[in-house]
Amino acid sequence: MREISYSDALREALQEEMSRDSEVLLIGEDIGTYGGAFGVTRGLLDRFGPDRVVETPISEGGFVGMAVGASLLGARPVVEIMFMDFMTLVVDPLVNQAAKLHYVYGEQAACPLVVRTPSGGGRSYGPTHSQVFEAWFAHTPGLKVVAPSTPADAKGLMKAAIRDNNPVLFVEHKMLYPTRGPVPGRGSRPIPIGKARIARRGTDVTIIAWSWLALEAEAAADALAVDGIDAEVIDMRTLSPLDMETVIESVQRTGRLVIADEAPRSGGVSADIGVRVFEQVFDYLDGPIRRVTTPDVPVPASPVLEQAALPNRERIAAAAAELCGAY
Protein backbone atom coordinates (compact mmCIF):
# COMPACT_ATOMS: atom_id res chain seq x y z
CA MET A 1 0.00 0.00 0.00
CA ARG A 2 1.19 3.53 -0.73
CA GLU A 3 2.63 5.50 2.19
CA ILE A 4 1.53 9.05 2.94
CA SER A 5 1.89 11.41 5.87
CA TYR A 6 -0.52 11.85 8.76
CA SER A 7 -1.38 15.34 7.43
CA ASP A 8 -2.07 13.99 3.96
CA ALA A 9 -4.21 11.22 5.40
CA LEU A 10 -6.32 13.74 7.28
CA ARG A 11 -6.67 15.91 4.18
CA GLU A 12 -7.78 12.88 2.17
CA ALA A 13 -10.40 12.04 4.75
CA LEU A 14 -11.72 15.61 4.76
CA GLN A 15 -11.75 15.79 0.99
CA GLU A 16 -13.47 12.45 0.51
CA GLU A 17 -16.12 13.23 3.12
CA MET A 18 -16.71 16.70 1.69
CA SER A 19 -17.20 15.16 -1.74
CA ARG A 20 -19.48 12.47 -0.36
CA ASP A 21 -21.70 14.75 1.74
CA SER A 22 -22.45 18.38 0.88
CA GLU A 23 -23.35 19.07 4.54
CA VAL A 24 -19.69 18.72 5.56
CA LEU A 25 -17.98 22.08 5.90
CA LEU A 26 -14.74 23.27 7.45
CA ILE A 27 -14.61 26.18 9.88
CA GLY A 28 -11.50 27.71 11.41
CA GLU A 29 -8.70 30.24 11.41
CA ASP A 30 -6.34 30.43 8.43
CA ILE A 31 -7.67 27.19 6.96
CA GLY A 32 -8.09 28.63 3.45
CA THR A 33 -5.20 29.82 1.33
CA TYR A 34 -2.80 29.32 4.23
CA GLY A 35 -4.04 25.75 4.61
CA GLY A 36 -4.23 25.75 8.40
CA ALA A 37 -1.34 26.29 10.78
CA PHE A 38 -0.07 22.76 10.08
CA GLY A 39 -1.15 22.58 6.45
CA VAL A 40 -3.86 19.97 6.87
CA THR A 41 -6.54 21.85 4.88
CA ARG A 42 -4.22 23.02 2.12
CA GLY A 43 -5.97 23.12 -1.27
CA LEU A 44 -9.46 22.52 0.07
CA LEU A 45 -10.59 26.15 -0.33
CA ASP A 46 -9.81 26.01 -4.05
CA ARG A 47 -11.63 22.76 -4.38
CA PHE A 48 -14.75 23.46 -2.33
CA GLY A 49 -15.06 27.25 -2.17
CA PRO A 50 -15.62 29.67 0.70
CA ASP A 51 -19.08 28.34 1.68
CA ARG A 52 -17.54 24.97 2.52
CA VAL A 53 -14.20 26.23 3.84
CA VAL A 54 -15.22 29.04 6.16
CA GLU A 55 -12.32 31.17 7.35
CA THR A 56 -13.03 32.91 10.62
CA PRO A 57 -11.73 35.80 12.64
CA ILE A 58 -9.86 34.87 15.82
CA SER A 59 -12.99 34.05 17.82
CA GLU A 60 -12.69 30.43 18.87
CA GLY A 61 -15.58 30.42 21.34
CA GLY A 62 -17.78 32.19 18.83
CA PHE A 63 -17.14 29.99 15.84
CA VAL A 64 -17.34 26.73 17.77
CA GLY A 65 -20.69 27.95 19.12
CA MET A 66 -21.72 28.76 15.57
CA ALA A 67 -20.66 25.30 14.43
CA VAL A 68 -22.88 23.82 17.14
CA GLY A 69 -25.79 25.97 15.94
CA ALA A 70 -25.20 25.04 12.31
CA SER A 71 -25.10 21.35 13.24
CA LEU A 72 -28.57 21.64 14.76
CA LEU A 73 -29.86 22.46 11.29
CA GLY A 74 -28.14 19.48 9.71
CA ALA A 75 -24.71 20.83 8.82
CA ARG A 76 -21.72 18.64 9.67
CA PRO A 77 -19.00 21.13 10.57
CA VAL A 78 -15.37 20.16 11.04
CA VAL A 79 -13.76 22.90 13.09
CA GLU A 80 -10.04 23.46 13.42
CA ILE A 81 -8.71 24.88 16.67
CA MET A 82 -5.16 25.89 15.85
CA PHE A 83 -3.59 24.59 19.06
CA MET A 84 -5.21 22.39 21.68
CA ASP A 85 -4.24 25.01 24.24
CA PHE A 86 -6.91 27.25 22.72
CA MET A 87 -9.55 24.68 23.58
CA THR A 88 -9.87 26.57 26.85
CA LEU A 89 -11.80 29.14 24.83
CA VAL A 90 -14.36 26.69 23.50
CA VAL A 91 -15.30 24.78 26.63
CA ASP A 92 -18.70 26.43 26.99
CA PRO A 93 -20.08 25.65 23.53
CA LEU A 94 -18.73 22.11 23.70
CA VAL A 95 -19.44 21.19 27.30
CA ASN A 96 -22.54 23.22 28.14
CA GLN A 97 -24.12 23.12 24.72
CA ALA A 98 -22.99 20.44 22.24
CA ALA A 99 -22.44 17.60 24.69
CA LYS A 100 -25.90 17.87 26.25
CA LEU A 101 -28.15 18.55 23.29
CA HIS A 102 -29.12 15.01 22.45
CA TYR A 103 -29.57 13.95 26.05
CA VAL A 104 -31.97 16.80 26.82
CA TYR A 105 -33.65 17.37 23.47
CA GLY A 106 -33.86 13.75 22.37
CA GLU A 107 -34.28 12.59 18.82
CA GLN A 108 -35.02 16.05 17.42
CA ALA A 109 -31.44 17.15 18.17
CA ALA A 110 -28.11 15.81 17.05
CA CYS A 111 -24.81 17.60 17.00
CA PRO A 112 -22.64 16.06 14.27
CA LEU A 113 -19.64 18.24 14.98
CA VAL A 114 -15.93 17.47 14.78
CA VAL A 115 -13.37 19.68 16.48
CA ARG A 116 -9.85 18.96 15.22
CA THR A 117 -6.92 20.22 17.18
CA PRO A 118 -3.13 19.75 17.31
CA SER A 119 -1.94 18.75 20.76
CA GLY A 120 1.20 18.09 22.69
CA GLY A 121 4.81 19.07 23.13
CA GLY A 122 8.11 18.17 21.56
CA ARG A 123 8.60 21.27 19.48
CA SER A 124 9.57 23.78 22.16
CA TYR A 125 6.43 25.82 21.55
CA GLY A 126 6.24 26.62 25.24
CA PRO A 127 3.61 26.33 27.95
CA THR A 128 0.61 27.70 25.99
CA HIS A 129 1.18 25.81 22.72
CA SER A 130 2.15 22.33 23.92
CA GLN A 131 -0.60 21.06 26.16
CA VAL A 132 -2.70 17.92 26.18
CA PHE A 133 -6.25 18.53 27.43
CA GLU A 134 -7.86 15.25 26.45
CA ALA A 135 -8.92 14.45 30.01
CA TRP A 136 -11.13 17.53 30.35
CA PHE A 137 -13.22 16.47 27.41
CA ALA A 138 -13.14 12.73 28.12
CA HIS A 139 -14.60 13.82 31.47
CA THR A 140 -17.65 15.28 29.72
CA PRO A 141 -20.59 12.94 29.09
CA GLY A 142 -21.82 13.35 25.52
CA LEU A 143 -18.44 14.11 23.94
CA LYS A 144 -16.31 11.56 22.15
CA VAL A 145 -12.54 11.96 22.11
CA VAL A 146 -10.25 10.30 19.60
CA ALA A 147 -6.47 10.57 19.31
CA PRO A 148 -5.13 8.33 16.53
CA SER A 149 -1.41 7.77 16.07
CA THR A 150 -1.02 6.39 12.54
CA PRO A 151 -1.93 7.94 9.19
CA ALA A 152 -4.30 5.06 8.44
CA ASP A 153 -6.09 5.47 11.75
CA ALA A 154 -6.17 9.23 11.26
CA LYS A 155 -7.98 8.80 7.96
CA GLY A 156 -10.34 6.11 9.14
CA LEU A 157 -11.23 7.77 12.39
CA MET A 158 -11.70 11.18 10.74
CA LYS A 159 -14.24 9.61 8.43
CA ALA A 160 -15.97 7.99 11.38
CA ALA A 161 -15.92 11.25 13.34
CA ILE A 162 -17.49 13.20 10.48
CA ARG A 163 -20.21 10.59 10.01
CA ASP A 164 -20.89 10.36 13.75
CA ASN A 165 -24.01 12.18 14.94
CA ASN A 166 -22.30 13.31 18.14
CA PRO A 167 -19.68 15.95 18.89
CA VAL A 168 -16.21 14.44 18.52
CA LEU A 169 -12.94 15.98 19.65
CA PHE A 170 -10.25 14.85 17.23
CA VAL A 171 -6.79 15.19 18.74
CA GLU A 172 -3.86 15.39 16.31
CA HIS A 173 -0.50 15.41 18.06
CA LYS A 174 1.64 17.92 16.23
CA MET A 175 4.65 15.56 16.18
CA LEU A 176 2.56 13.14 14.12
CA TYR A 177 1.86 15.36 11.11
CA PRO A 178 5.03 14.47 9.14
CA THR A 179 5.04 10.79 10.11
CA ARG A 180 4.27 8.41 7.25
CA GLY A 181 2.55 5.11 6.90
CA PRO A 182 0.39 2.96 4.62
CA VAL A 183 -3.06 4.45 4.07
CA PRO A 184 -5.92 3.01 2.02
CA GLY A 185 -7.05 5.11 -0.93
CA ARG A 186 -10.30 6.61 -2.07
CA GLY A 187 -13.49 5.10 -0.73
CA SER A 188 -11.73 3.54 2.26
CA ARG A 189 -13.89 2.65 5.22
CA PRO A 190 -14.23 4.52 8.49
CA ILE A 191 -12.57 3.00 11.55
CA PRO A 192 -15.05 2.63 14.41
CA ILE A 193 -14.73 5.09 17.28
CA GLY A 194 -14.30 3.35 20.62
CA LYS A 195 -12.04 0.53 19.46
CA ALA A 196 -8.43 0.27 20.60
CA ARG A 197 -5.82 -1.31 18.35
CA ILE A 198 -3.25 -3.85 19.50
CA ALA A 199 -0.22 -2.35 17.80
CA ARG A 200 2.08 -5.15 18.84
CA ARG A 201 1.35 -8.50 20.42
CA GLY A 202 3.32 -9.54 23.49
CA THR A 203 3.12 -11.68 26.59
CA ASP A 204 5.15 -10.07 29.39
CA VAL A 205 3.69 -6.62 29.89
CA THR A 206 0.92 -4.47 28.42
CA ILE A 207 1.87 -0.93 27.47
CA ILE A 208 -1.06 1.39 26.85
CA ALA A 209 -0.55 4.63 24.95
CA TRP A 210 -2.21 6.78 22.30
CA SER A 211 -1.43 9.62 19.96
CA TRP A 212 2.31 10.41 19.71
CA LEU A 213 3.19 8.20 22.67
CA ALA A 214 1.78 5.15 20.90
CA LEU A 215 4.72 5.47 18.51
CA GLU A 216 7.10 5.93 21.41
CA ALA A 217 5.59 2.89 23.13
CA GLU A 218 6.26 0.78 20.04
CA ALA A 219 9.85 2.00 20.01
CA ALA A 220 10.06 1.15 23.71
CA ALA A 221 8.79 -2.36 22.92
CA ASP A 222 11.54 -2.77 20.32
CA ALA A 223 14.13 -1.83 22.92
CA LEU A 224 12.58 -4.15 25.52
CA ALA A 225 12.69 -7.02 23.03
CA VAL A 226 16.47 -6.70 22.91
CA ASP A 227 16.47 -7.40 26.66
CA GLY A 228 14.18 -10.37 26.21
CA ILE A 229 10.98 -8.64 27.35
CA ASP A 230 7.99 -9.27 25.12
CA ALA A 231 5.77 -6.21 25.44
CA GLU A 232 2.25 -5.83 24.09
CA VAL A 233 1.39 -2.31 22.92
CA ILE A 234 -2.21 -1.11 22.85
CA ASP A 235 -2.94 2.08 20.98
CA MET A 236 -6.16 3.30 22.59
CA ARG A 237 -7.05 5.49 19.56
CA THR A 238 -10.27 6.58 21.34
CA LEU A 239 -10.21 8.09 24.84
CA SER A 240 -13.94 8.44 25.22
CA PRO A 241 -15.57 5.99 25.23
CA LEU A 242 -12.66 3.83 26.43
CA ASP A 243 -12.29 0.36 24.97
CA MET A 244 -11.69 -1.35 28.29
CA GLU A 245 -12.50 -4.74 26.82
CA THR A 246 -9.29 -4.78 24.81
CA VAL A 247 -7.31 -3.47 27.78
CA ILE A 248 -8.72 -5.98 30.24
CA GLU A 249 -8.20 -8.89 27.90
CA SER A 250 -4.58 -7.89 27.43
CA VAL A 251 -3.87 -7.37 31.12
CA GLN A 252 -5.38 -10.76 31.88
CA ARG A 253 -2.77 -12.27 29.55
CA THR A 254 0.28 -10.25 30.60
CA GLY A 255 -0.42 -9.49 34.27
CA ARG A 256 1.53 -6.24 34.03
CA LEU A 257 0.47 -2.79 32.95
CA VAL A 258 2.28 0.42 32.00
CA ILE A 259 0.23 3.43 30.90
CA ALA A 260 1.92 6.23 28.99
CA ASP A 261 0.12 9.59 28.91
CA GLU A 262 1.58 12.94 27.88
CA ALA A 263 -0.85 14.82 30.12
CA PRO A 264 0.06 15.92 33.64
CA ARG A 265 -0.14 13.08 36.12
CA SER A 266 -3.11 14.21 38.20
CA GLY A 267 -6.69 13.65 37.16
CA GLY A 268 -5.85 12.33 33.74
CA VAL A 269 -6.92 9.55 31.40
CA SER A 270 -3.99 7.41 32.61
CA ALA A 271 -5.40 7.46 36.13
CA ASP A 272 -8.83 6.57 34.82
CA ILE A 273 -7.62 3.58 32.81
CA GLY A 274 -5.49 2.43 35.74
CA VAL A 275 -8.28 2.47 38.26
CA ARG A 276 -10.68 0.73 35.87
CA VAL A 277 -8.16 -2.09 35.48
CA PHE A 278 -7.80 -2.18 39.23
CA GLU A 279 -11.57 -2.36 39.68
CA GLN A 280 -12.05 -5.10 37.13
CA VAL A 281 -9.02 -7.40 37.13
CA PHE A 282 -7.05 -6.66 40.28
CA ASP A 283 -6.53 -10.40 40.72
CA TYR A 284 -4.70 -10.68 37.44
CA LEU A 285 -2.05 -8.07 38.23
CA ASP A 286 1.40 -9.39 39.13
CA GLY A 287 2.64 -5.98 40.20
CA PRO A 288 1.63 -2.34 40.59
CA ILE A 289 0.32 -0.39 37.63
CA ARG A 290 3.03 1.97 36.37
CA ARG A 291 2.24 5.32 34.80
CA VAL A 292 4.62 7.32 32.64
CA THR A 293 3.32 10.87 32.45
CA THR A 294 4.38 14.47 32.42
CA PRO A 295 4.76 15.63 36.01
CA ASP A 296 2.29 18.24 37.27
CA VAL A 297 4.13 21.14 35.65
CA PRO A 298 3.45 23.43 32.71
CA VAL A 299 5.35 22.35 29.58
CA PRO A 300 8.48 24.51 29.46
CA ALA A 301 9.82 26.01 26.23
CA SER A 302 13.50 25.17 26.66
CA PRO A 303 14.24 21.95 24.74
CA VAL A 304 16.21 20.65 27.70
CA LEU A 305 13.41 21.30 30.16
CA GLU A 306 10.73 20.13 27.76
CA GLN A 307 12.50 16.81 27.26
CA ALA A 308 12.84 16.54 31.02
CA ALA A 309 9.09 16.97 31.33
CA LEU A 310 7.67 14.78 28.58
CA PRO A 311 7.35 11.00 28.57
CA ASN A 312 9.40 9.23 25.89
CA ARG A 313 10.41 5.78 24.72
CA GLU A 314 13.24 5.48 27.26
CA ARG A 315 10.97 6.25 30.20
CA ILE A 316 8.29 3.91 28.96
CA ALA A 317 10.85 1.12 28.46
CA ALA A 318 12.37 1.73 31.89
CA ALA A 319 8.98 1.51 33.59
CA ALA A 320 8.14 -1.71 31.77
CA ALA A 321 11.55 -3.24 32.48
CA GLU A 322 11.28 -2.40 36.16
CA LEU A 323 7.86 -3.97 36.31
CA CYS A 324 9.20 -7.11 34.69
CA GLY A 325 11.97 -7.32 37.25
CA ALA A 326 14.74 -6.50 34.80
CA TYR A 327 16.88 -3.50 35.66
Added chain:
Amino acid sequence: MLVIRLFEEKVEDLFTRGLVKGTAHPAIGQEAIAVGICSKLRKGDYVTSTHRGHGHFIAQGGDPNRIMAELFGKETGYSRGRGGSQVMADFSIGFLGANGITGGSIALASGAALALKNKAKRGIVACFFGDGATNQGSFHEALNMAAIWSLPVVYVCENNMYAMSMRATDSVSIESLATRADAYGFPGVSIDGNDLTAVQDAMHTACKRARAGDGPTLLECCTYRMSGHSRGDQRAYRSRAEETAWKKRDPIRATRKQLIADGELTAEQDREIRREVRAAVSTAITFAKRSPEPDPATLNDGVFA
Protein backbone atom coordinates in the same frame (compact mmCIF):
# COMPACT_ATOMS: atom_id res chain seq x y z
CA MET B 1 -49.08 37.94 26.23
CA LEU B 2 -51.67 37.03 28.77
CA VAL B 3 -50.81 33.34 28.59
CA ILE B 4 -47.20 34.20 29.36
CA ARG B 5 -48.19 36.50 32.22
CA LEU B 6 -50.56 34.10 33.94
CA PHE B 7 -48.27 31.15 33.28
CA GLU B 8 -45.32 32.93 34.86
CA GLU B 9 -47.38 34.14 37.82
CA LYS B 10 -48.40 30.56 38.48
CA VAL B 11 -44.81 29.40 38.11
CA GLU B 12 -43.69 31.92 40.74
CA ASP B 13 -46.44 30.73 43.01
CA LEU B 14 -45.56 27.06 42.50
CA PHE B 15 -41.92 27.70 43.31
CA THR B 16 -42.76 29.77 46.37
CA ARG B 17 -44.94 26.97 47.65
CA GLY B 18 -42.17 24.47 46.96
CA LEU B 19 -44.32 22.48 44.54
CA VAL B 20 -41.72 22.88 41.82
CA LYS B 21 -38.01 22.34 42.52
CA GLY B 22 -34.91 23.92 41.08
CA THR B 23 -35.03 27.39 39.61
CA ALA B 24 -36.99 29.46 37.12
CA HIS B 25 -36.69 32.99 35.81
CA PRO B 26 -40.05 34.57 35.10
CA ALA B 27 -40.49 37.01 32.24
CA ILE B 28 -43.29 39.02 33.84
CA GLY B 29 -43.33 42.48 32.28
CA GLN B 30 -41.41 41.43 29.17
CA GLU B 31 -44.28 39.77 27.30
CA ALA B 32 -44.59 42.35 24.52
CA ILE B 33 -41.09 41.55 23.27
CA ALA B 34 -41.57 37.79 23.03
CA VAL B 35 -44.94 38.18 21.32
CA GLY B 36 -43.94 41.09 19.10
CA ILE B 37 -40.83 39.33 17.81
CA CYS B 38 -42.31 35.88 17.30
CA SER B 39 -45.43 37.30 15.61
CA LYS B 40 -43.22 38.36 12.70
CA LEU B 41 -41.67 34.93 12.16
CA ARG B 42 -42.75 32.44 9.53
CA LYS B 43 -42.47 28.71 9.07
CA GLY B 44 -38.81 27.90 8.45
CA ASP B 45 -37.58 30.60 10.83
CA TYR B 46 -35.90 29.81 14.12
CA VAL B 47 -35.72 31.21 17.64
CA THR B 48 -33.08 30.85 20.31
CA SER B 49 -33.87 31.80 23.86
CA THR B 50 -32.38 32.31 27.28
CA HIS B 51 -32.61 31.26 30.92
CA ARG B 52 -35.73 33.50 31.01
CA GLY B 53 -37.30 31.56 28.19
CA HIS B 54 -40.84 30.39 29.00
CA GLY B 55 -42.32 33.47 27.37
CA HIS B 56 -40.35 33.09 24.16
CA PHE B 57 -41.33 29.45 23.96
CA ILE B 58 -45.02 30.17 24.50
CA ALA B 59 -44.93 33.05 22.00
CA GLN B 60 -43.39 30.72 19.41
CA GLY B 61 -46.20 28.23 19.90
CA GLY B 62 -44.83 25.99 22.63
CA ASP B 63 -47.38 23.89 24.48
CA PRO B 64 -47.89 25.27 28.02
CA ASN B 65 -48.76 21.79 29.23
CA ARG B 66 -45.40 20.38 28.24
CA ILE B 67 -43.49 23.45 29.45
CA MET B 68 -45.18 23.16 32.83
CA ALA B 69 -44.51 19.41 32.89
CA GLU B 70 -40.82 20.12 32.29
CA LEU B 71 -40.81 22.49 35.28
CA PHE B 72 -42.28 19.65 37.32
CA GLY B 73 -39.50 17.39 36.00
CA LYS B 74 -42.01 15.03 34.41
CA GLU B 75 -41.64 12.56 31.57
CA THR B 76 -44.16 14.52 29.48
CA GLY B 77 -42.05 17.68 29.66
CA TYR B 78 -40.30 18.97 26.57
CA SER B 79 -36.98 17.55 27.75
CA ARG B 80 -38.56 14.59 29.56
CA GLY B 81 -37.43 16.06 32.85
CA ARG B 82 -33.77 16.18 31.78
CA GLY B 83 -33.61 19.91 31.16
CA GLY B 84 -35.77 21.89 33.53
CA SER B 85 -36.75 25.52 33.16
CA GLN B 86 -33.68 26.63 31.22
CA VAL B 87 -33.22 23.69 28.87
CA MET B 88 -36.15 22.93 26.58
CA ALA B 89 -36.72 23.04 22.86
CA ASP B 90 -39.10 22.12 20.08
CA PHE B 91 -37.35 22.12 16.74
CA SER B 92 -40.61 21.34 14.91
CA ILE B 93 -41.83 24.89 15.64
CA GLY B 94 -38.39 26.39 15.15
CA PHE B 95 -37.64 26.81 18.84
CA LEU B 96 -33.98 25.80 19.10
CA GLY B 97 -33.89 26.03 22.84
CA ALA B 98 -33.70 28.10 25.95
CA ASN B 99 -30.19 28.34 27.36
CA GLY B 100 -28.81 28.06 30.87
CA ILE B 101 -25.65 29.97 30.03
CA THR B 102 -25.94 33.75 29.76
CA GLY B 103 -25.06 34.56 26.16
CA GLY B 104 -24.80 30.85 25.39
CA SER B 105 -27.31 30.94 22.57
CA ILE B 106 -25.94 33.92 20.65
CA ALA B 107 -23.30 31.95 18.77
CA LEU B 108 -25.71 29.04 18.30
CA ALA B 109 -28.28 31.33 16.70
CA SER B 110 -25.62 32.80 14.45
CA GLY B 111 -24.48 29.33 13.44
CA ALA B 112 -28.04 28.34 12.62
CA ALA B 113 -28.21 31.47 10.46
CA LEU B 114 -24.97 30.44 8.75
CA ALA B 115 -26.47 27.04 7.97
CA LEU B 116 -29.60 28.70 6.53
CA LYS B 117 -27.54 31.03 4.39
CA ASN B 118 -25.25 28.25 3.13
CA LYS B 119 -28.22 26.17 2.11
CA ALA B 120 -29.80 29.18 0.42
CA LYS B 121 -32.85 28.70 2.63
CA ARG B 122 -35.06 31.69 3.18
CA GLY B 123 -35.38 31.36 6.93
CA ILE B 124 -34.06 33.74 9.53
CA VAL B 125 -33.14 33.39 13.18
CA ALA B 126 -34.43 35.53 16.05
CA CYS B 127 -31.94 35.44 18.89
CA PHE B 128 -33.13 36.57 22.33
CA PHE B 129 -30.76 37.58 25.12
CA GLY B 130 -30.62 40.06 27.96
CA ASP B 131 -28.62 43.19 28.69
CA GLY B 132 -26.20 41.15 30.79
CA ALA B 133 -25.33 38.88 27.86
CA THR B 134 -24.05 41.81 25.81
CA ASN B 135 -21.03 41.88 28.12
CA GLN B 136 -20.06 38.32 27.26
CA GLY B 137 -17.32 37.73 24.73
CA SER B 138 -19.53 35.40 22.73
CA PHE B 139 -21.92 38.28 21.99
CA HIS B 140 -19.18 40.32 20.36
CA GLU B 141 -17.61 37.40 18.52
CA ALA B 142 -20.92 36.24 17.10
CA LEU B 143 -22.14 39.71 16.09
CA ASN B 144 -18.89 40.39 14.31
CA MET B 145 -19.05 37.16 12.33
CA ALA B 146 -22.74 37.64 11.54
CA ALA B 147 -21.81 41.05 10.16
CA ILE B 148 -18.91 39.94 7.95
CA TRP B 149 -20.99 37.09 6.53
CA SER B 150 -24.28 39.06 6.34
CA LEU B 151 -26.14 36.37 8.24
CA PRO B 152 -29.95 36.34 8.40
CA VAL B 153 -30.32 36.90 12.12
CA VAL B 154 -32.08 39.43 14.32
CA TYR B 155 -30.43 39.97 17.69
CA VAL B 156 -33.09 40.83 20.22
CA CYS B 157 -31.66 42.33 23.39
CA GLU B 158 -34.23 42.44 26.16
CA ASN B 159 -32.79 45.21 28.27
CA ASN B 160 -34.72 44.77 31.49
CA MET B 161 -32.28 47.08 33.28
CA TYR B 162 -30.74 44.43 35.50
CA ALA B 163 -28.37 41.54 34.96
CA MET B 164 -29.57 39.67 38.02
CA SER B 165 -28.81 42.49 40.46
CA MET B 166 -26.38 44.59 38.45
CA ARG B 167 -27.79 47.67 36.79
CA ALA B 168 -27.22 47.76 33.06
CA THR B 169 -26.16 51.38 33.46
CA ASP B 170 -23.40 50.28 35.87
CA SER B 171 -22.15 47.56 33.59
CA VAL B 172 -21.52 49.63 30.46
CA SER B 173 -20.35 53.17 29.79
CA ILE B 174 -22.63 53.77 26.82
CA GLU B 175 -26.12 55.26 26.70
CA SER B 176 -27.77 52.62 24.60
CA LEU B 177 -26.88 48.98 24.07
CA ALA B 178 -28.15 49.34 20.49
CA THR B 179 -25.02 51.35 19.69
CA ARG B 180 -22.98 48.19 20.16
CA ALA B 181 -24.04 47.26 16.63
CA ASP B 182 -22.07 50.29 15.36
CA ALA B 183 -18.85 48.46 16.22
CA TYR B 184 -19.79 45.70 13.79
CA GLY B 185 -21.25 47.79 11.04
CA PHE B 186 -24.94 46.96 11.06
CA PRO B 187 -28.05 48.75 12.34
CA GLY B 188 -28.83 48.89 16.03
CA VAL B 189 -32.20 50.22 17.09
CA SER B 190 -33.45 51.04 20.57
CA ILE B 191 -37.19 50.75 21.13
CA ASP B 192 -39.78 50.64 23.89
CA GLY B 193 -39.99 46.94 24.59
CA ASN B 194 -43.28 47.39 26.45
CA ASP B 195 -44.95 48.73 23.32
CA LEU B 196 -46.11 45.75 21.29
CA THR B 197 -46.58 47.75 18.11
CA ALA B 198 -43.15 49.32 18.38
CA VAL B 199 -41.59 45.88 18.78
CA GLN B 200 -43.50 44.53 15.80
CA ASP B 201 -42.59 47.48 13.62
CA ALA B 202 -38.89 47.24 14.46
CA MET B 203 -38.92 43.48 13.93
CA HIS B 204 -40.68 43.92 10.61
CA THR B 205 -37.83 46.12 9.38
CA ALA B 206 -35.17 43.81 10.80
CA CYS B 207 -36.80 40.75 9.21
CA LYS B 208 -36.98 42.46 5.85
CA ARG B 209 -33.30 43.20 6.02
CA ALA B 210 -32.40 39.67 7.10
CA ARG B 211 -34.61 38.02 4.49
CA ALA B 212 -33.14 40.18 1.76
CA GLY B 213 -29.67 38.89 2.63
CA ASP B 214 -28.53 42.26 3.94
CA GLY B 215 -27.46 40.91 7.30
CA PRO B 216 -28.24 41.25 10.97
CA THR B 217 -29.93 43.91 13.08
CA LEU B 218 -29.60 44.52 16.80
CA LEU B 219 -32.87 45.46 18.49
CA GLU B 220 -32.56 46.80 22.00
CA CYS B 221 -35.99 46.37 23.55
CA CYS B 222 -36.12 48.42 26.74
CA THR B 223 -38.28 46.83 29.37
CA TYR B 224 -38.51 45.98 33.03
CA ARG B 225 -38.48 42.64 34.77
CA MET B 226 -41.48 43.19 37.01
CA SER B 227 -40.69 40.16 39.15
CA GLY B 228 -37.42 39.13 40.79
CA HIS B 229 -34.53 37.55 38.89
CA SER B 230 -35.49 34.10 40.11
CA ARG B 231 -36.99 32.41 43.10
CA GLY B 232 -35.68 33.91 46.32
CA ASP B 233 -34.75 37.30 44.89
CA GLN B 234 -35.61 39.93 47.53
CA ARG B 235 -34.94 42.75 45.01
CA ALA B 236 -32.79 44.71 47.48
CA TYR B 237 -30.92 46.30 44.59
CA ARG B 238 -33.86 48.36 43.36
CA SER B 239 -36.49 50.59 44.93
CA ARG B 240 -40.19 49.89 45.33
CA ALA B 241 -40.81 53.33 43.84
CA GLU B 242 -39.04 52.27 40.66
CA GLU B 243 -41.11 49.11 40.51
CA THR B 244 -44.33 51.07 40.99
CA ALA B 245 -43.39 53.46 38.23
CA TRP B 246 -42.83 50.56 35.83
CA LYS B 247 -46.07 48.90 36.84
CA LYS B 248 -47.81 51.84 35.25
CA ARG B 249 -46.11 50.85 32.02
CA ASP B 250 -47.26 47.25 32.19
CA PRO B 251 -47.24 46.05 28.56
CA ILE B 252 -50.38 43.97 28.97
CA ARG B 253 -52.36 46.85 30.42
CA ALA B 254 -51.08 49.13 27.66
CA THR B 255 -51.96 46.64 24.93
CA ARG B 256 -55.43 46.08 26.33
CA LYS B 257 -56.04 49.81 26.57
CA GLN B 258 -54.92 50.27 23.00
CA LEU B 259 -57.09 47.43 21.70
CA ILE B 260 -60.17 48.77 23.51
CA ALA B 261 -59.47 52.29 22.26
CA ASP B 262 -59.15 50.93 18.72
CA GLY B 263 -62.45 49.13 19.12
CA GLU B 264 -60.82 45.74 18.61
CA LEU B 265 -61.60 44.45 22.07
CA THR B 266 -64.61 44.84 24.35
CA ALA B 267 -64.49 44.60 28.13
CA GLU B 268 -66.61 41.48 27.90
CA GLN B 269 -64.21 39.85 25.42
CA ASP B 270 -61.32 40.79 27.66
CA ARG B 271 -62.94 39.07 30.64
CA GLU B 272 -63.66 36.02 28.50
CA ILE B 273 -60.05 35.84 27.30
CA ARG B 274 -58.84 36.05 30.88
CA ARG B 275 -61.15 33.22 31.89
CA GLU B 276 -59.91 31.07 29.01
CA VAL B 277 -56.25 31.74 29.72
CA ARG B 278 -56.66 31.11 33.43
CA ALA B 279 -58.32 27.79 32.60
CA ALA B 280 -55.52 26.88 30.18
CA VAL B 281 -52.87 27.54 32.82
CA SER B 282 -54.80 25.47 35.35
CA THR B 283 -55.00 22.70 32.80
CA ALA B 284 -51.23 22.89 32.34
CA ILE B 285 -50.68 22.48 36.06
CA THR B 286 -53.08 19.57 36.25
CA PHE B 287 -51.42 17.97 33.23
CA ALA B 288 -48.01 18.39 34.85
CA LYS B 289 -49.09 17.09 38.22
CA ARG B 290 -50.78 14.03 36.73
CA SER B 291 -47.92 13.20 34.37
CA PRO B 292 -45.61 10.33 35.24
CA GLU B 293 -42.16 10.86 36.71
CA PRO B 294 -39.27 9.86 34.46
CA ASP B 295 -38.12 6.29 34.99
CA PRO B 296 -34.73 6.21 36.77
CA ALA B 297 -33.91 3.13 34.70
CA THR B 298 -33.68 5.46 31.68
CA LEU B 299 -31.06 7.71 33.33
CA ASN B 300 -28.24 6.66 31.04
CA ASP B 301 -30.26 6.65 27.82
CA GLY B 302 -29.62 9.14 25.06
CA VAL B 303 -26.23 10.53 26.09
CA PHE B 304 -25.18 9.80 22.53
CA ALA B 305 -27.23 10.01 19.35
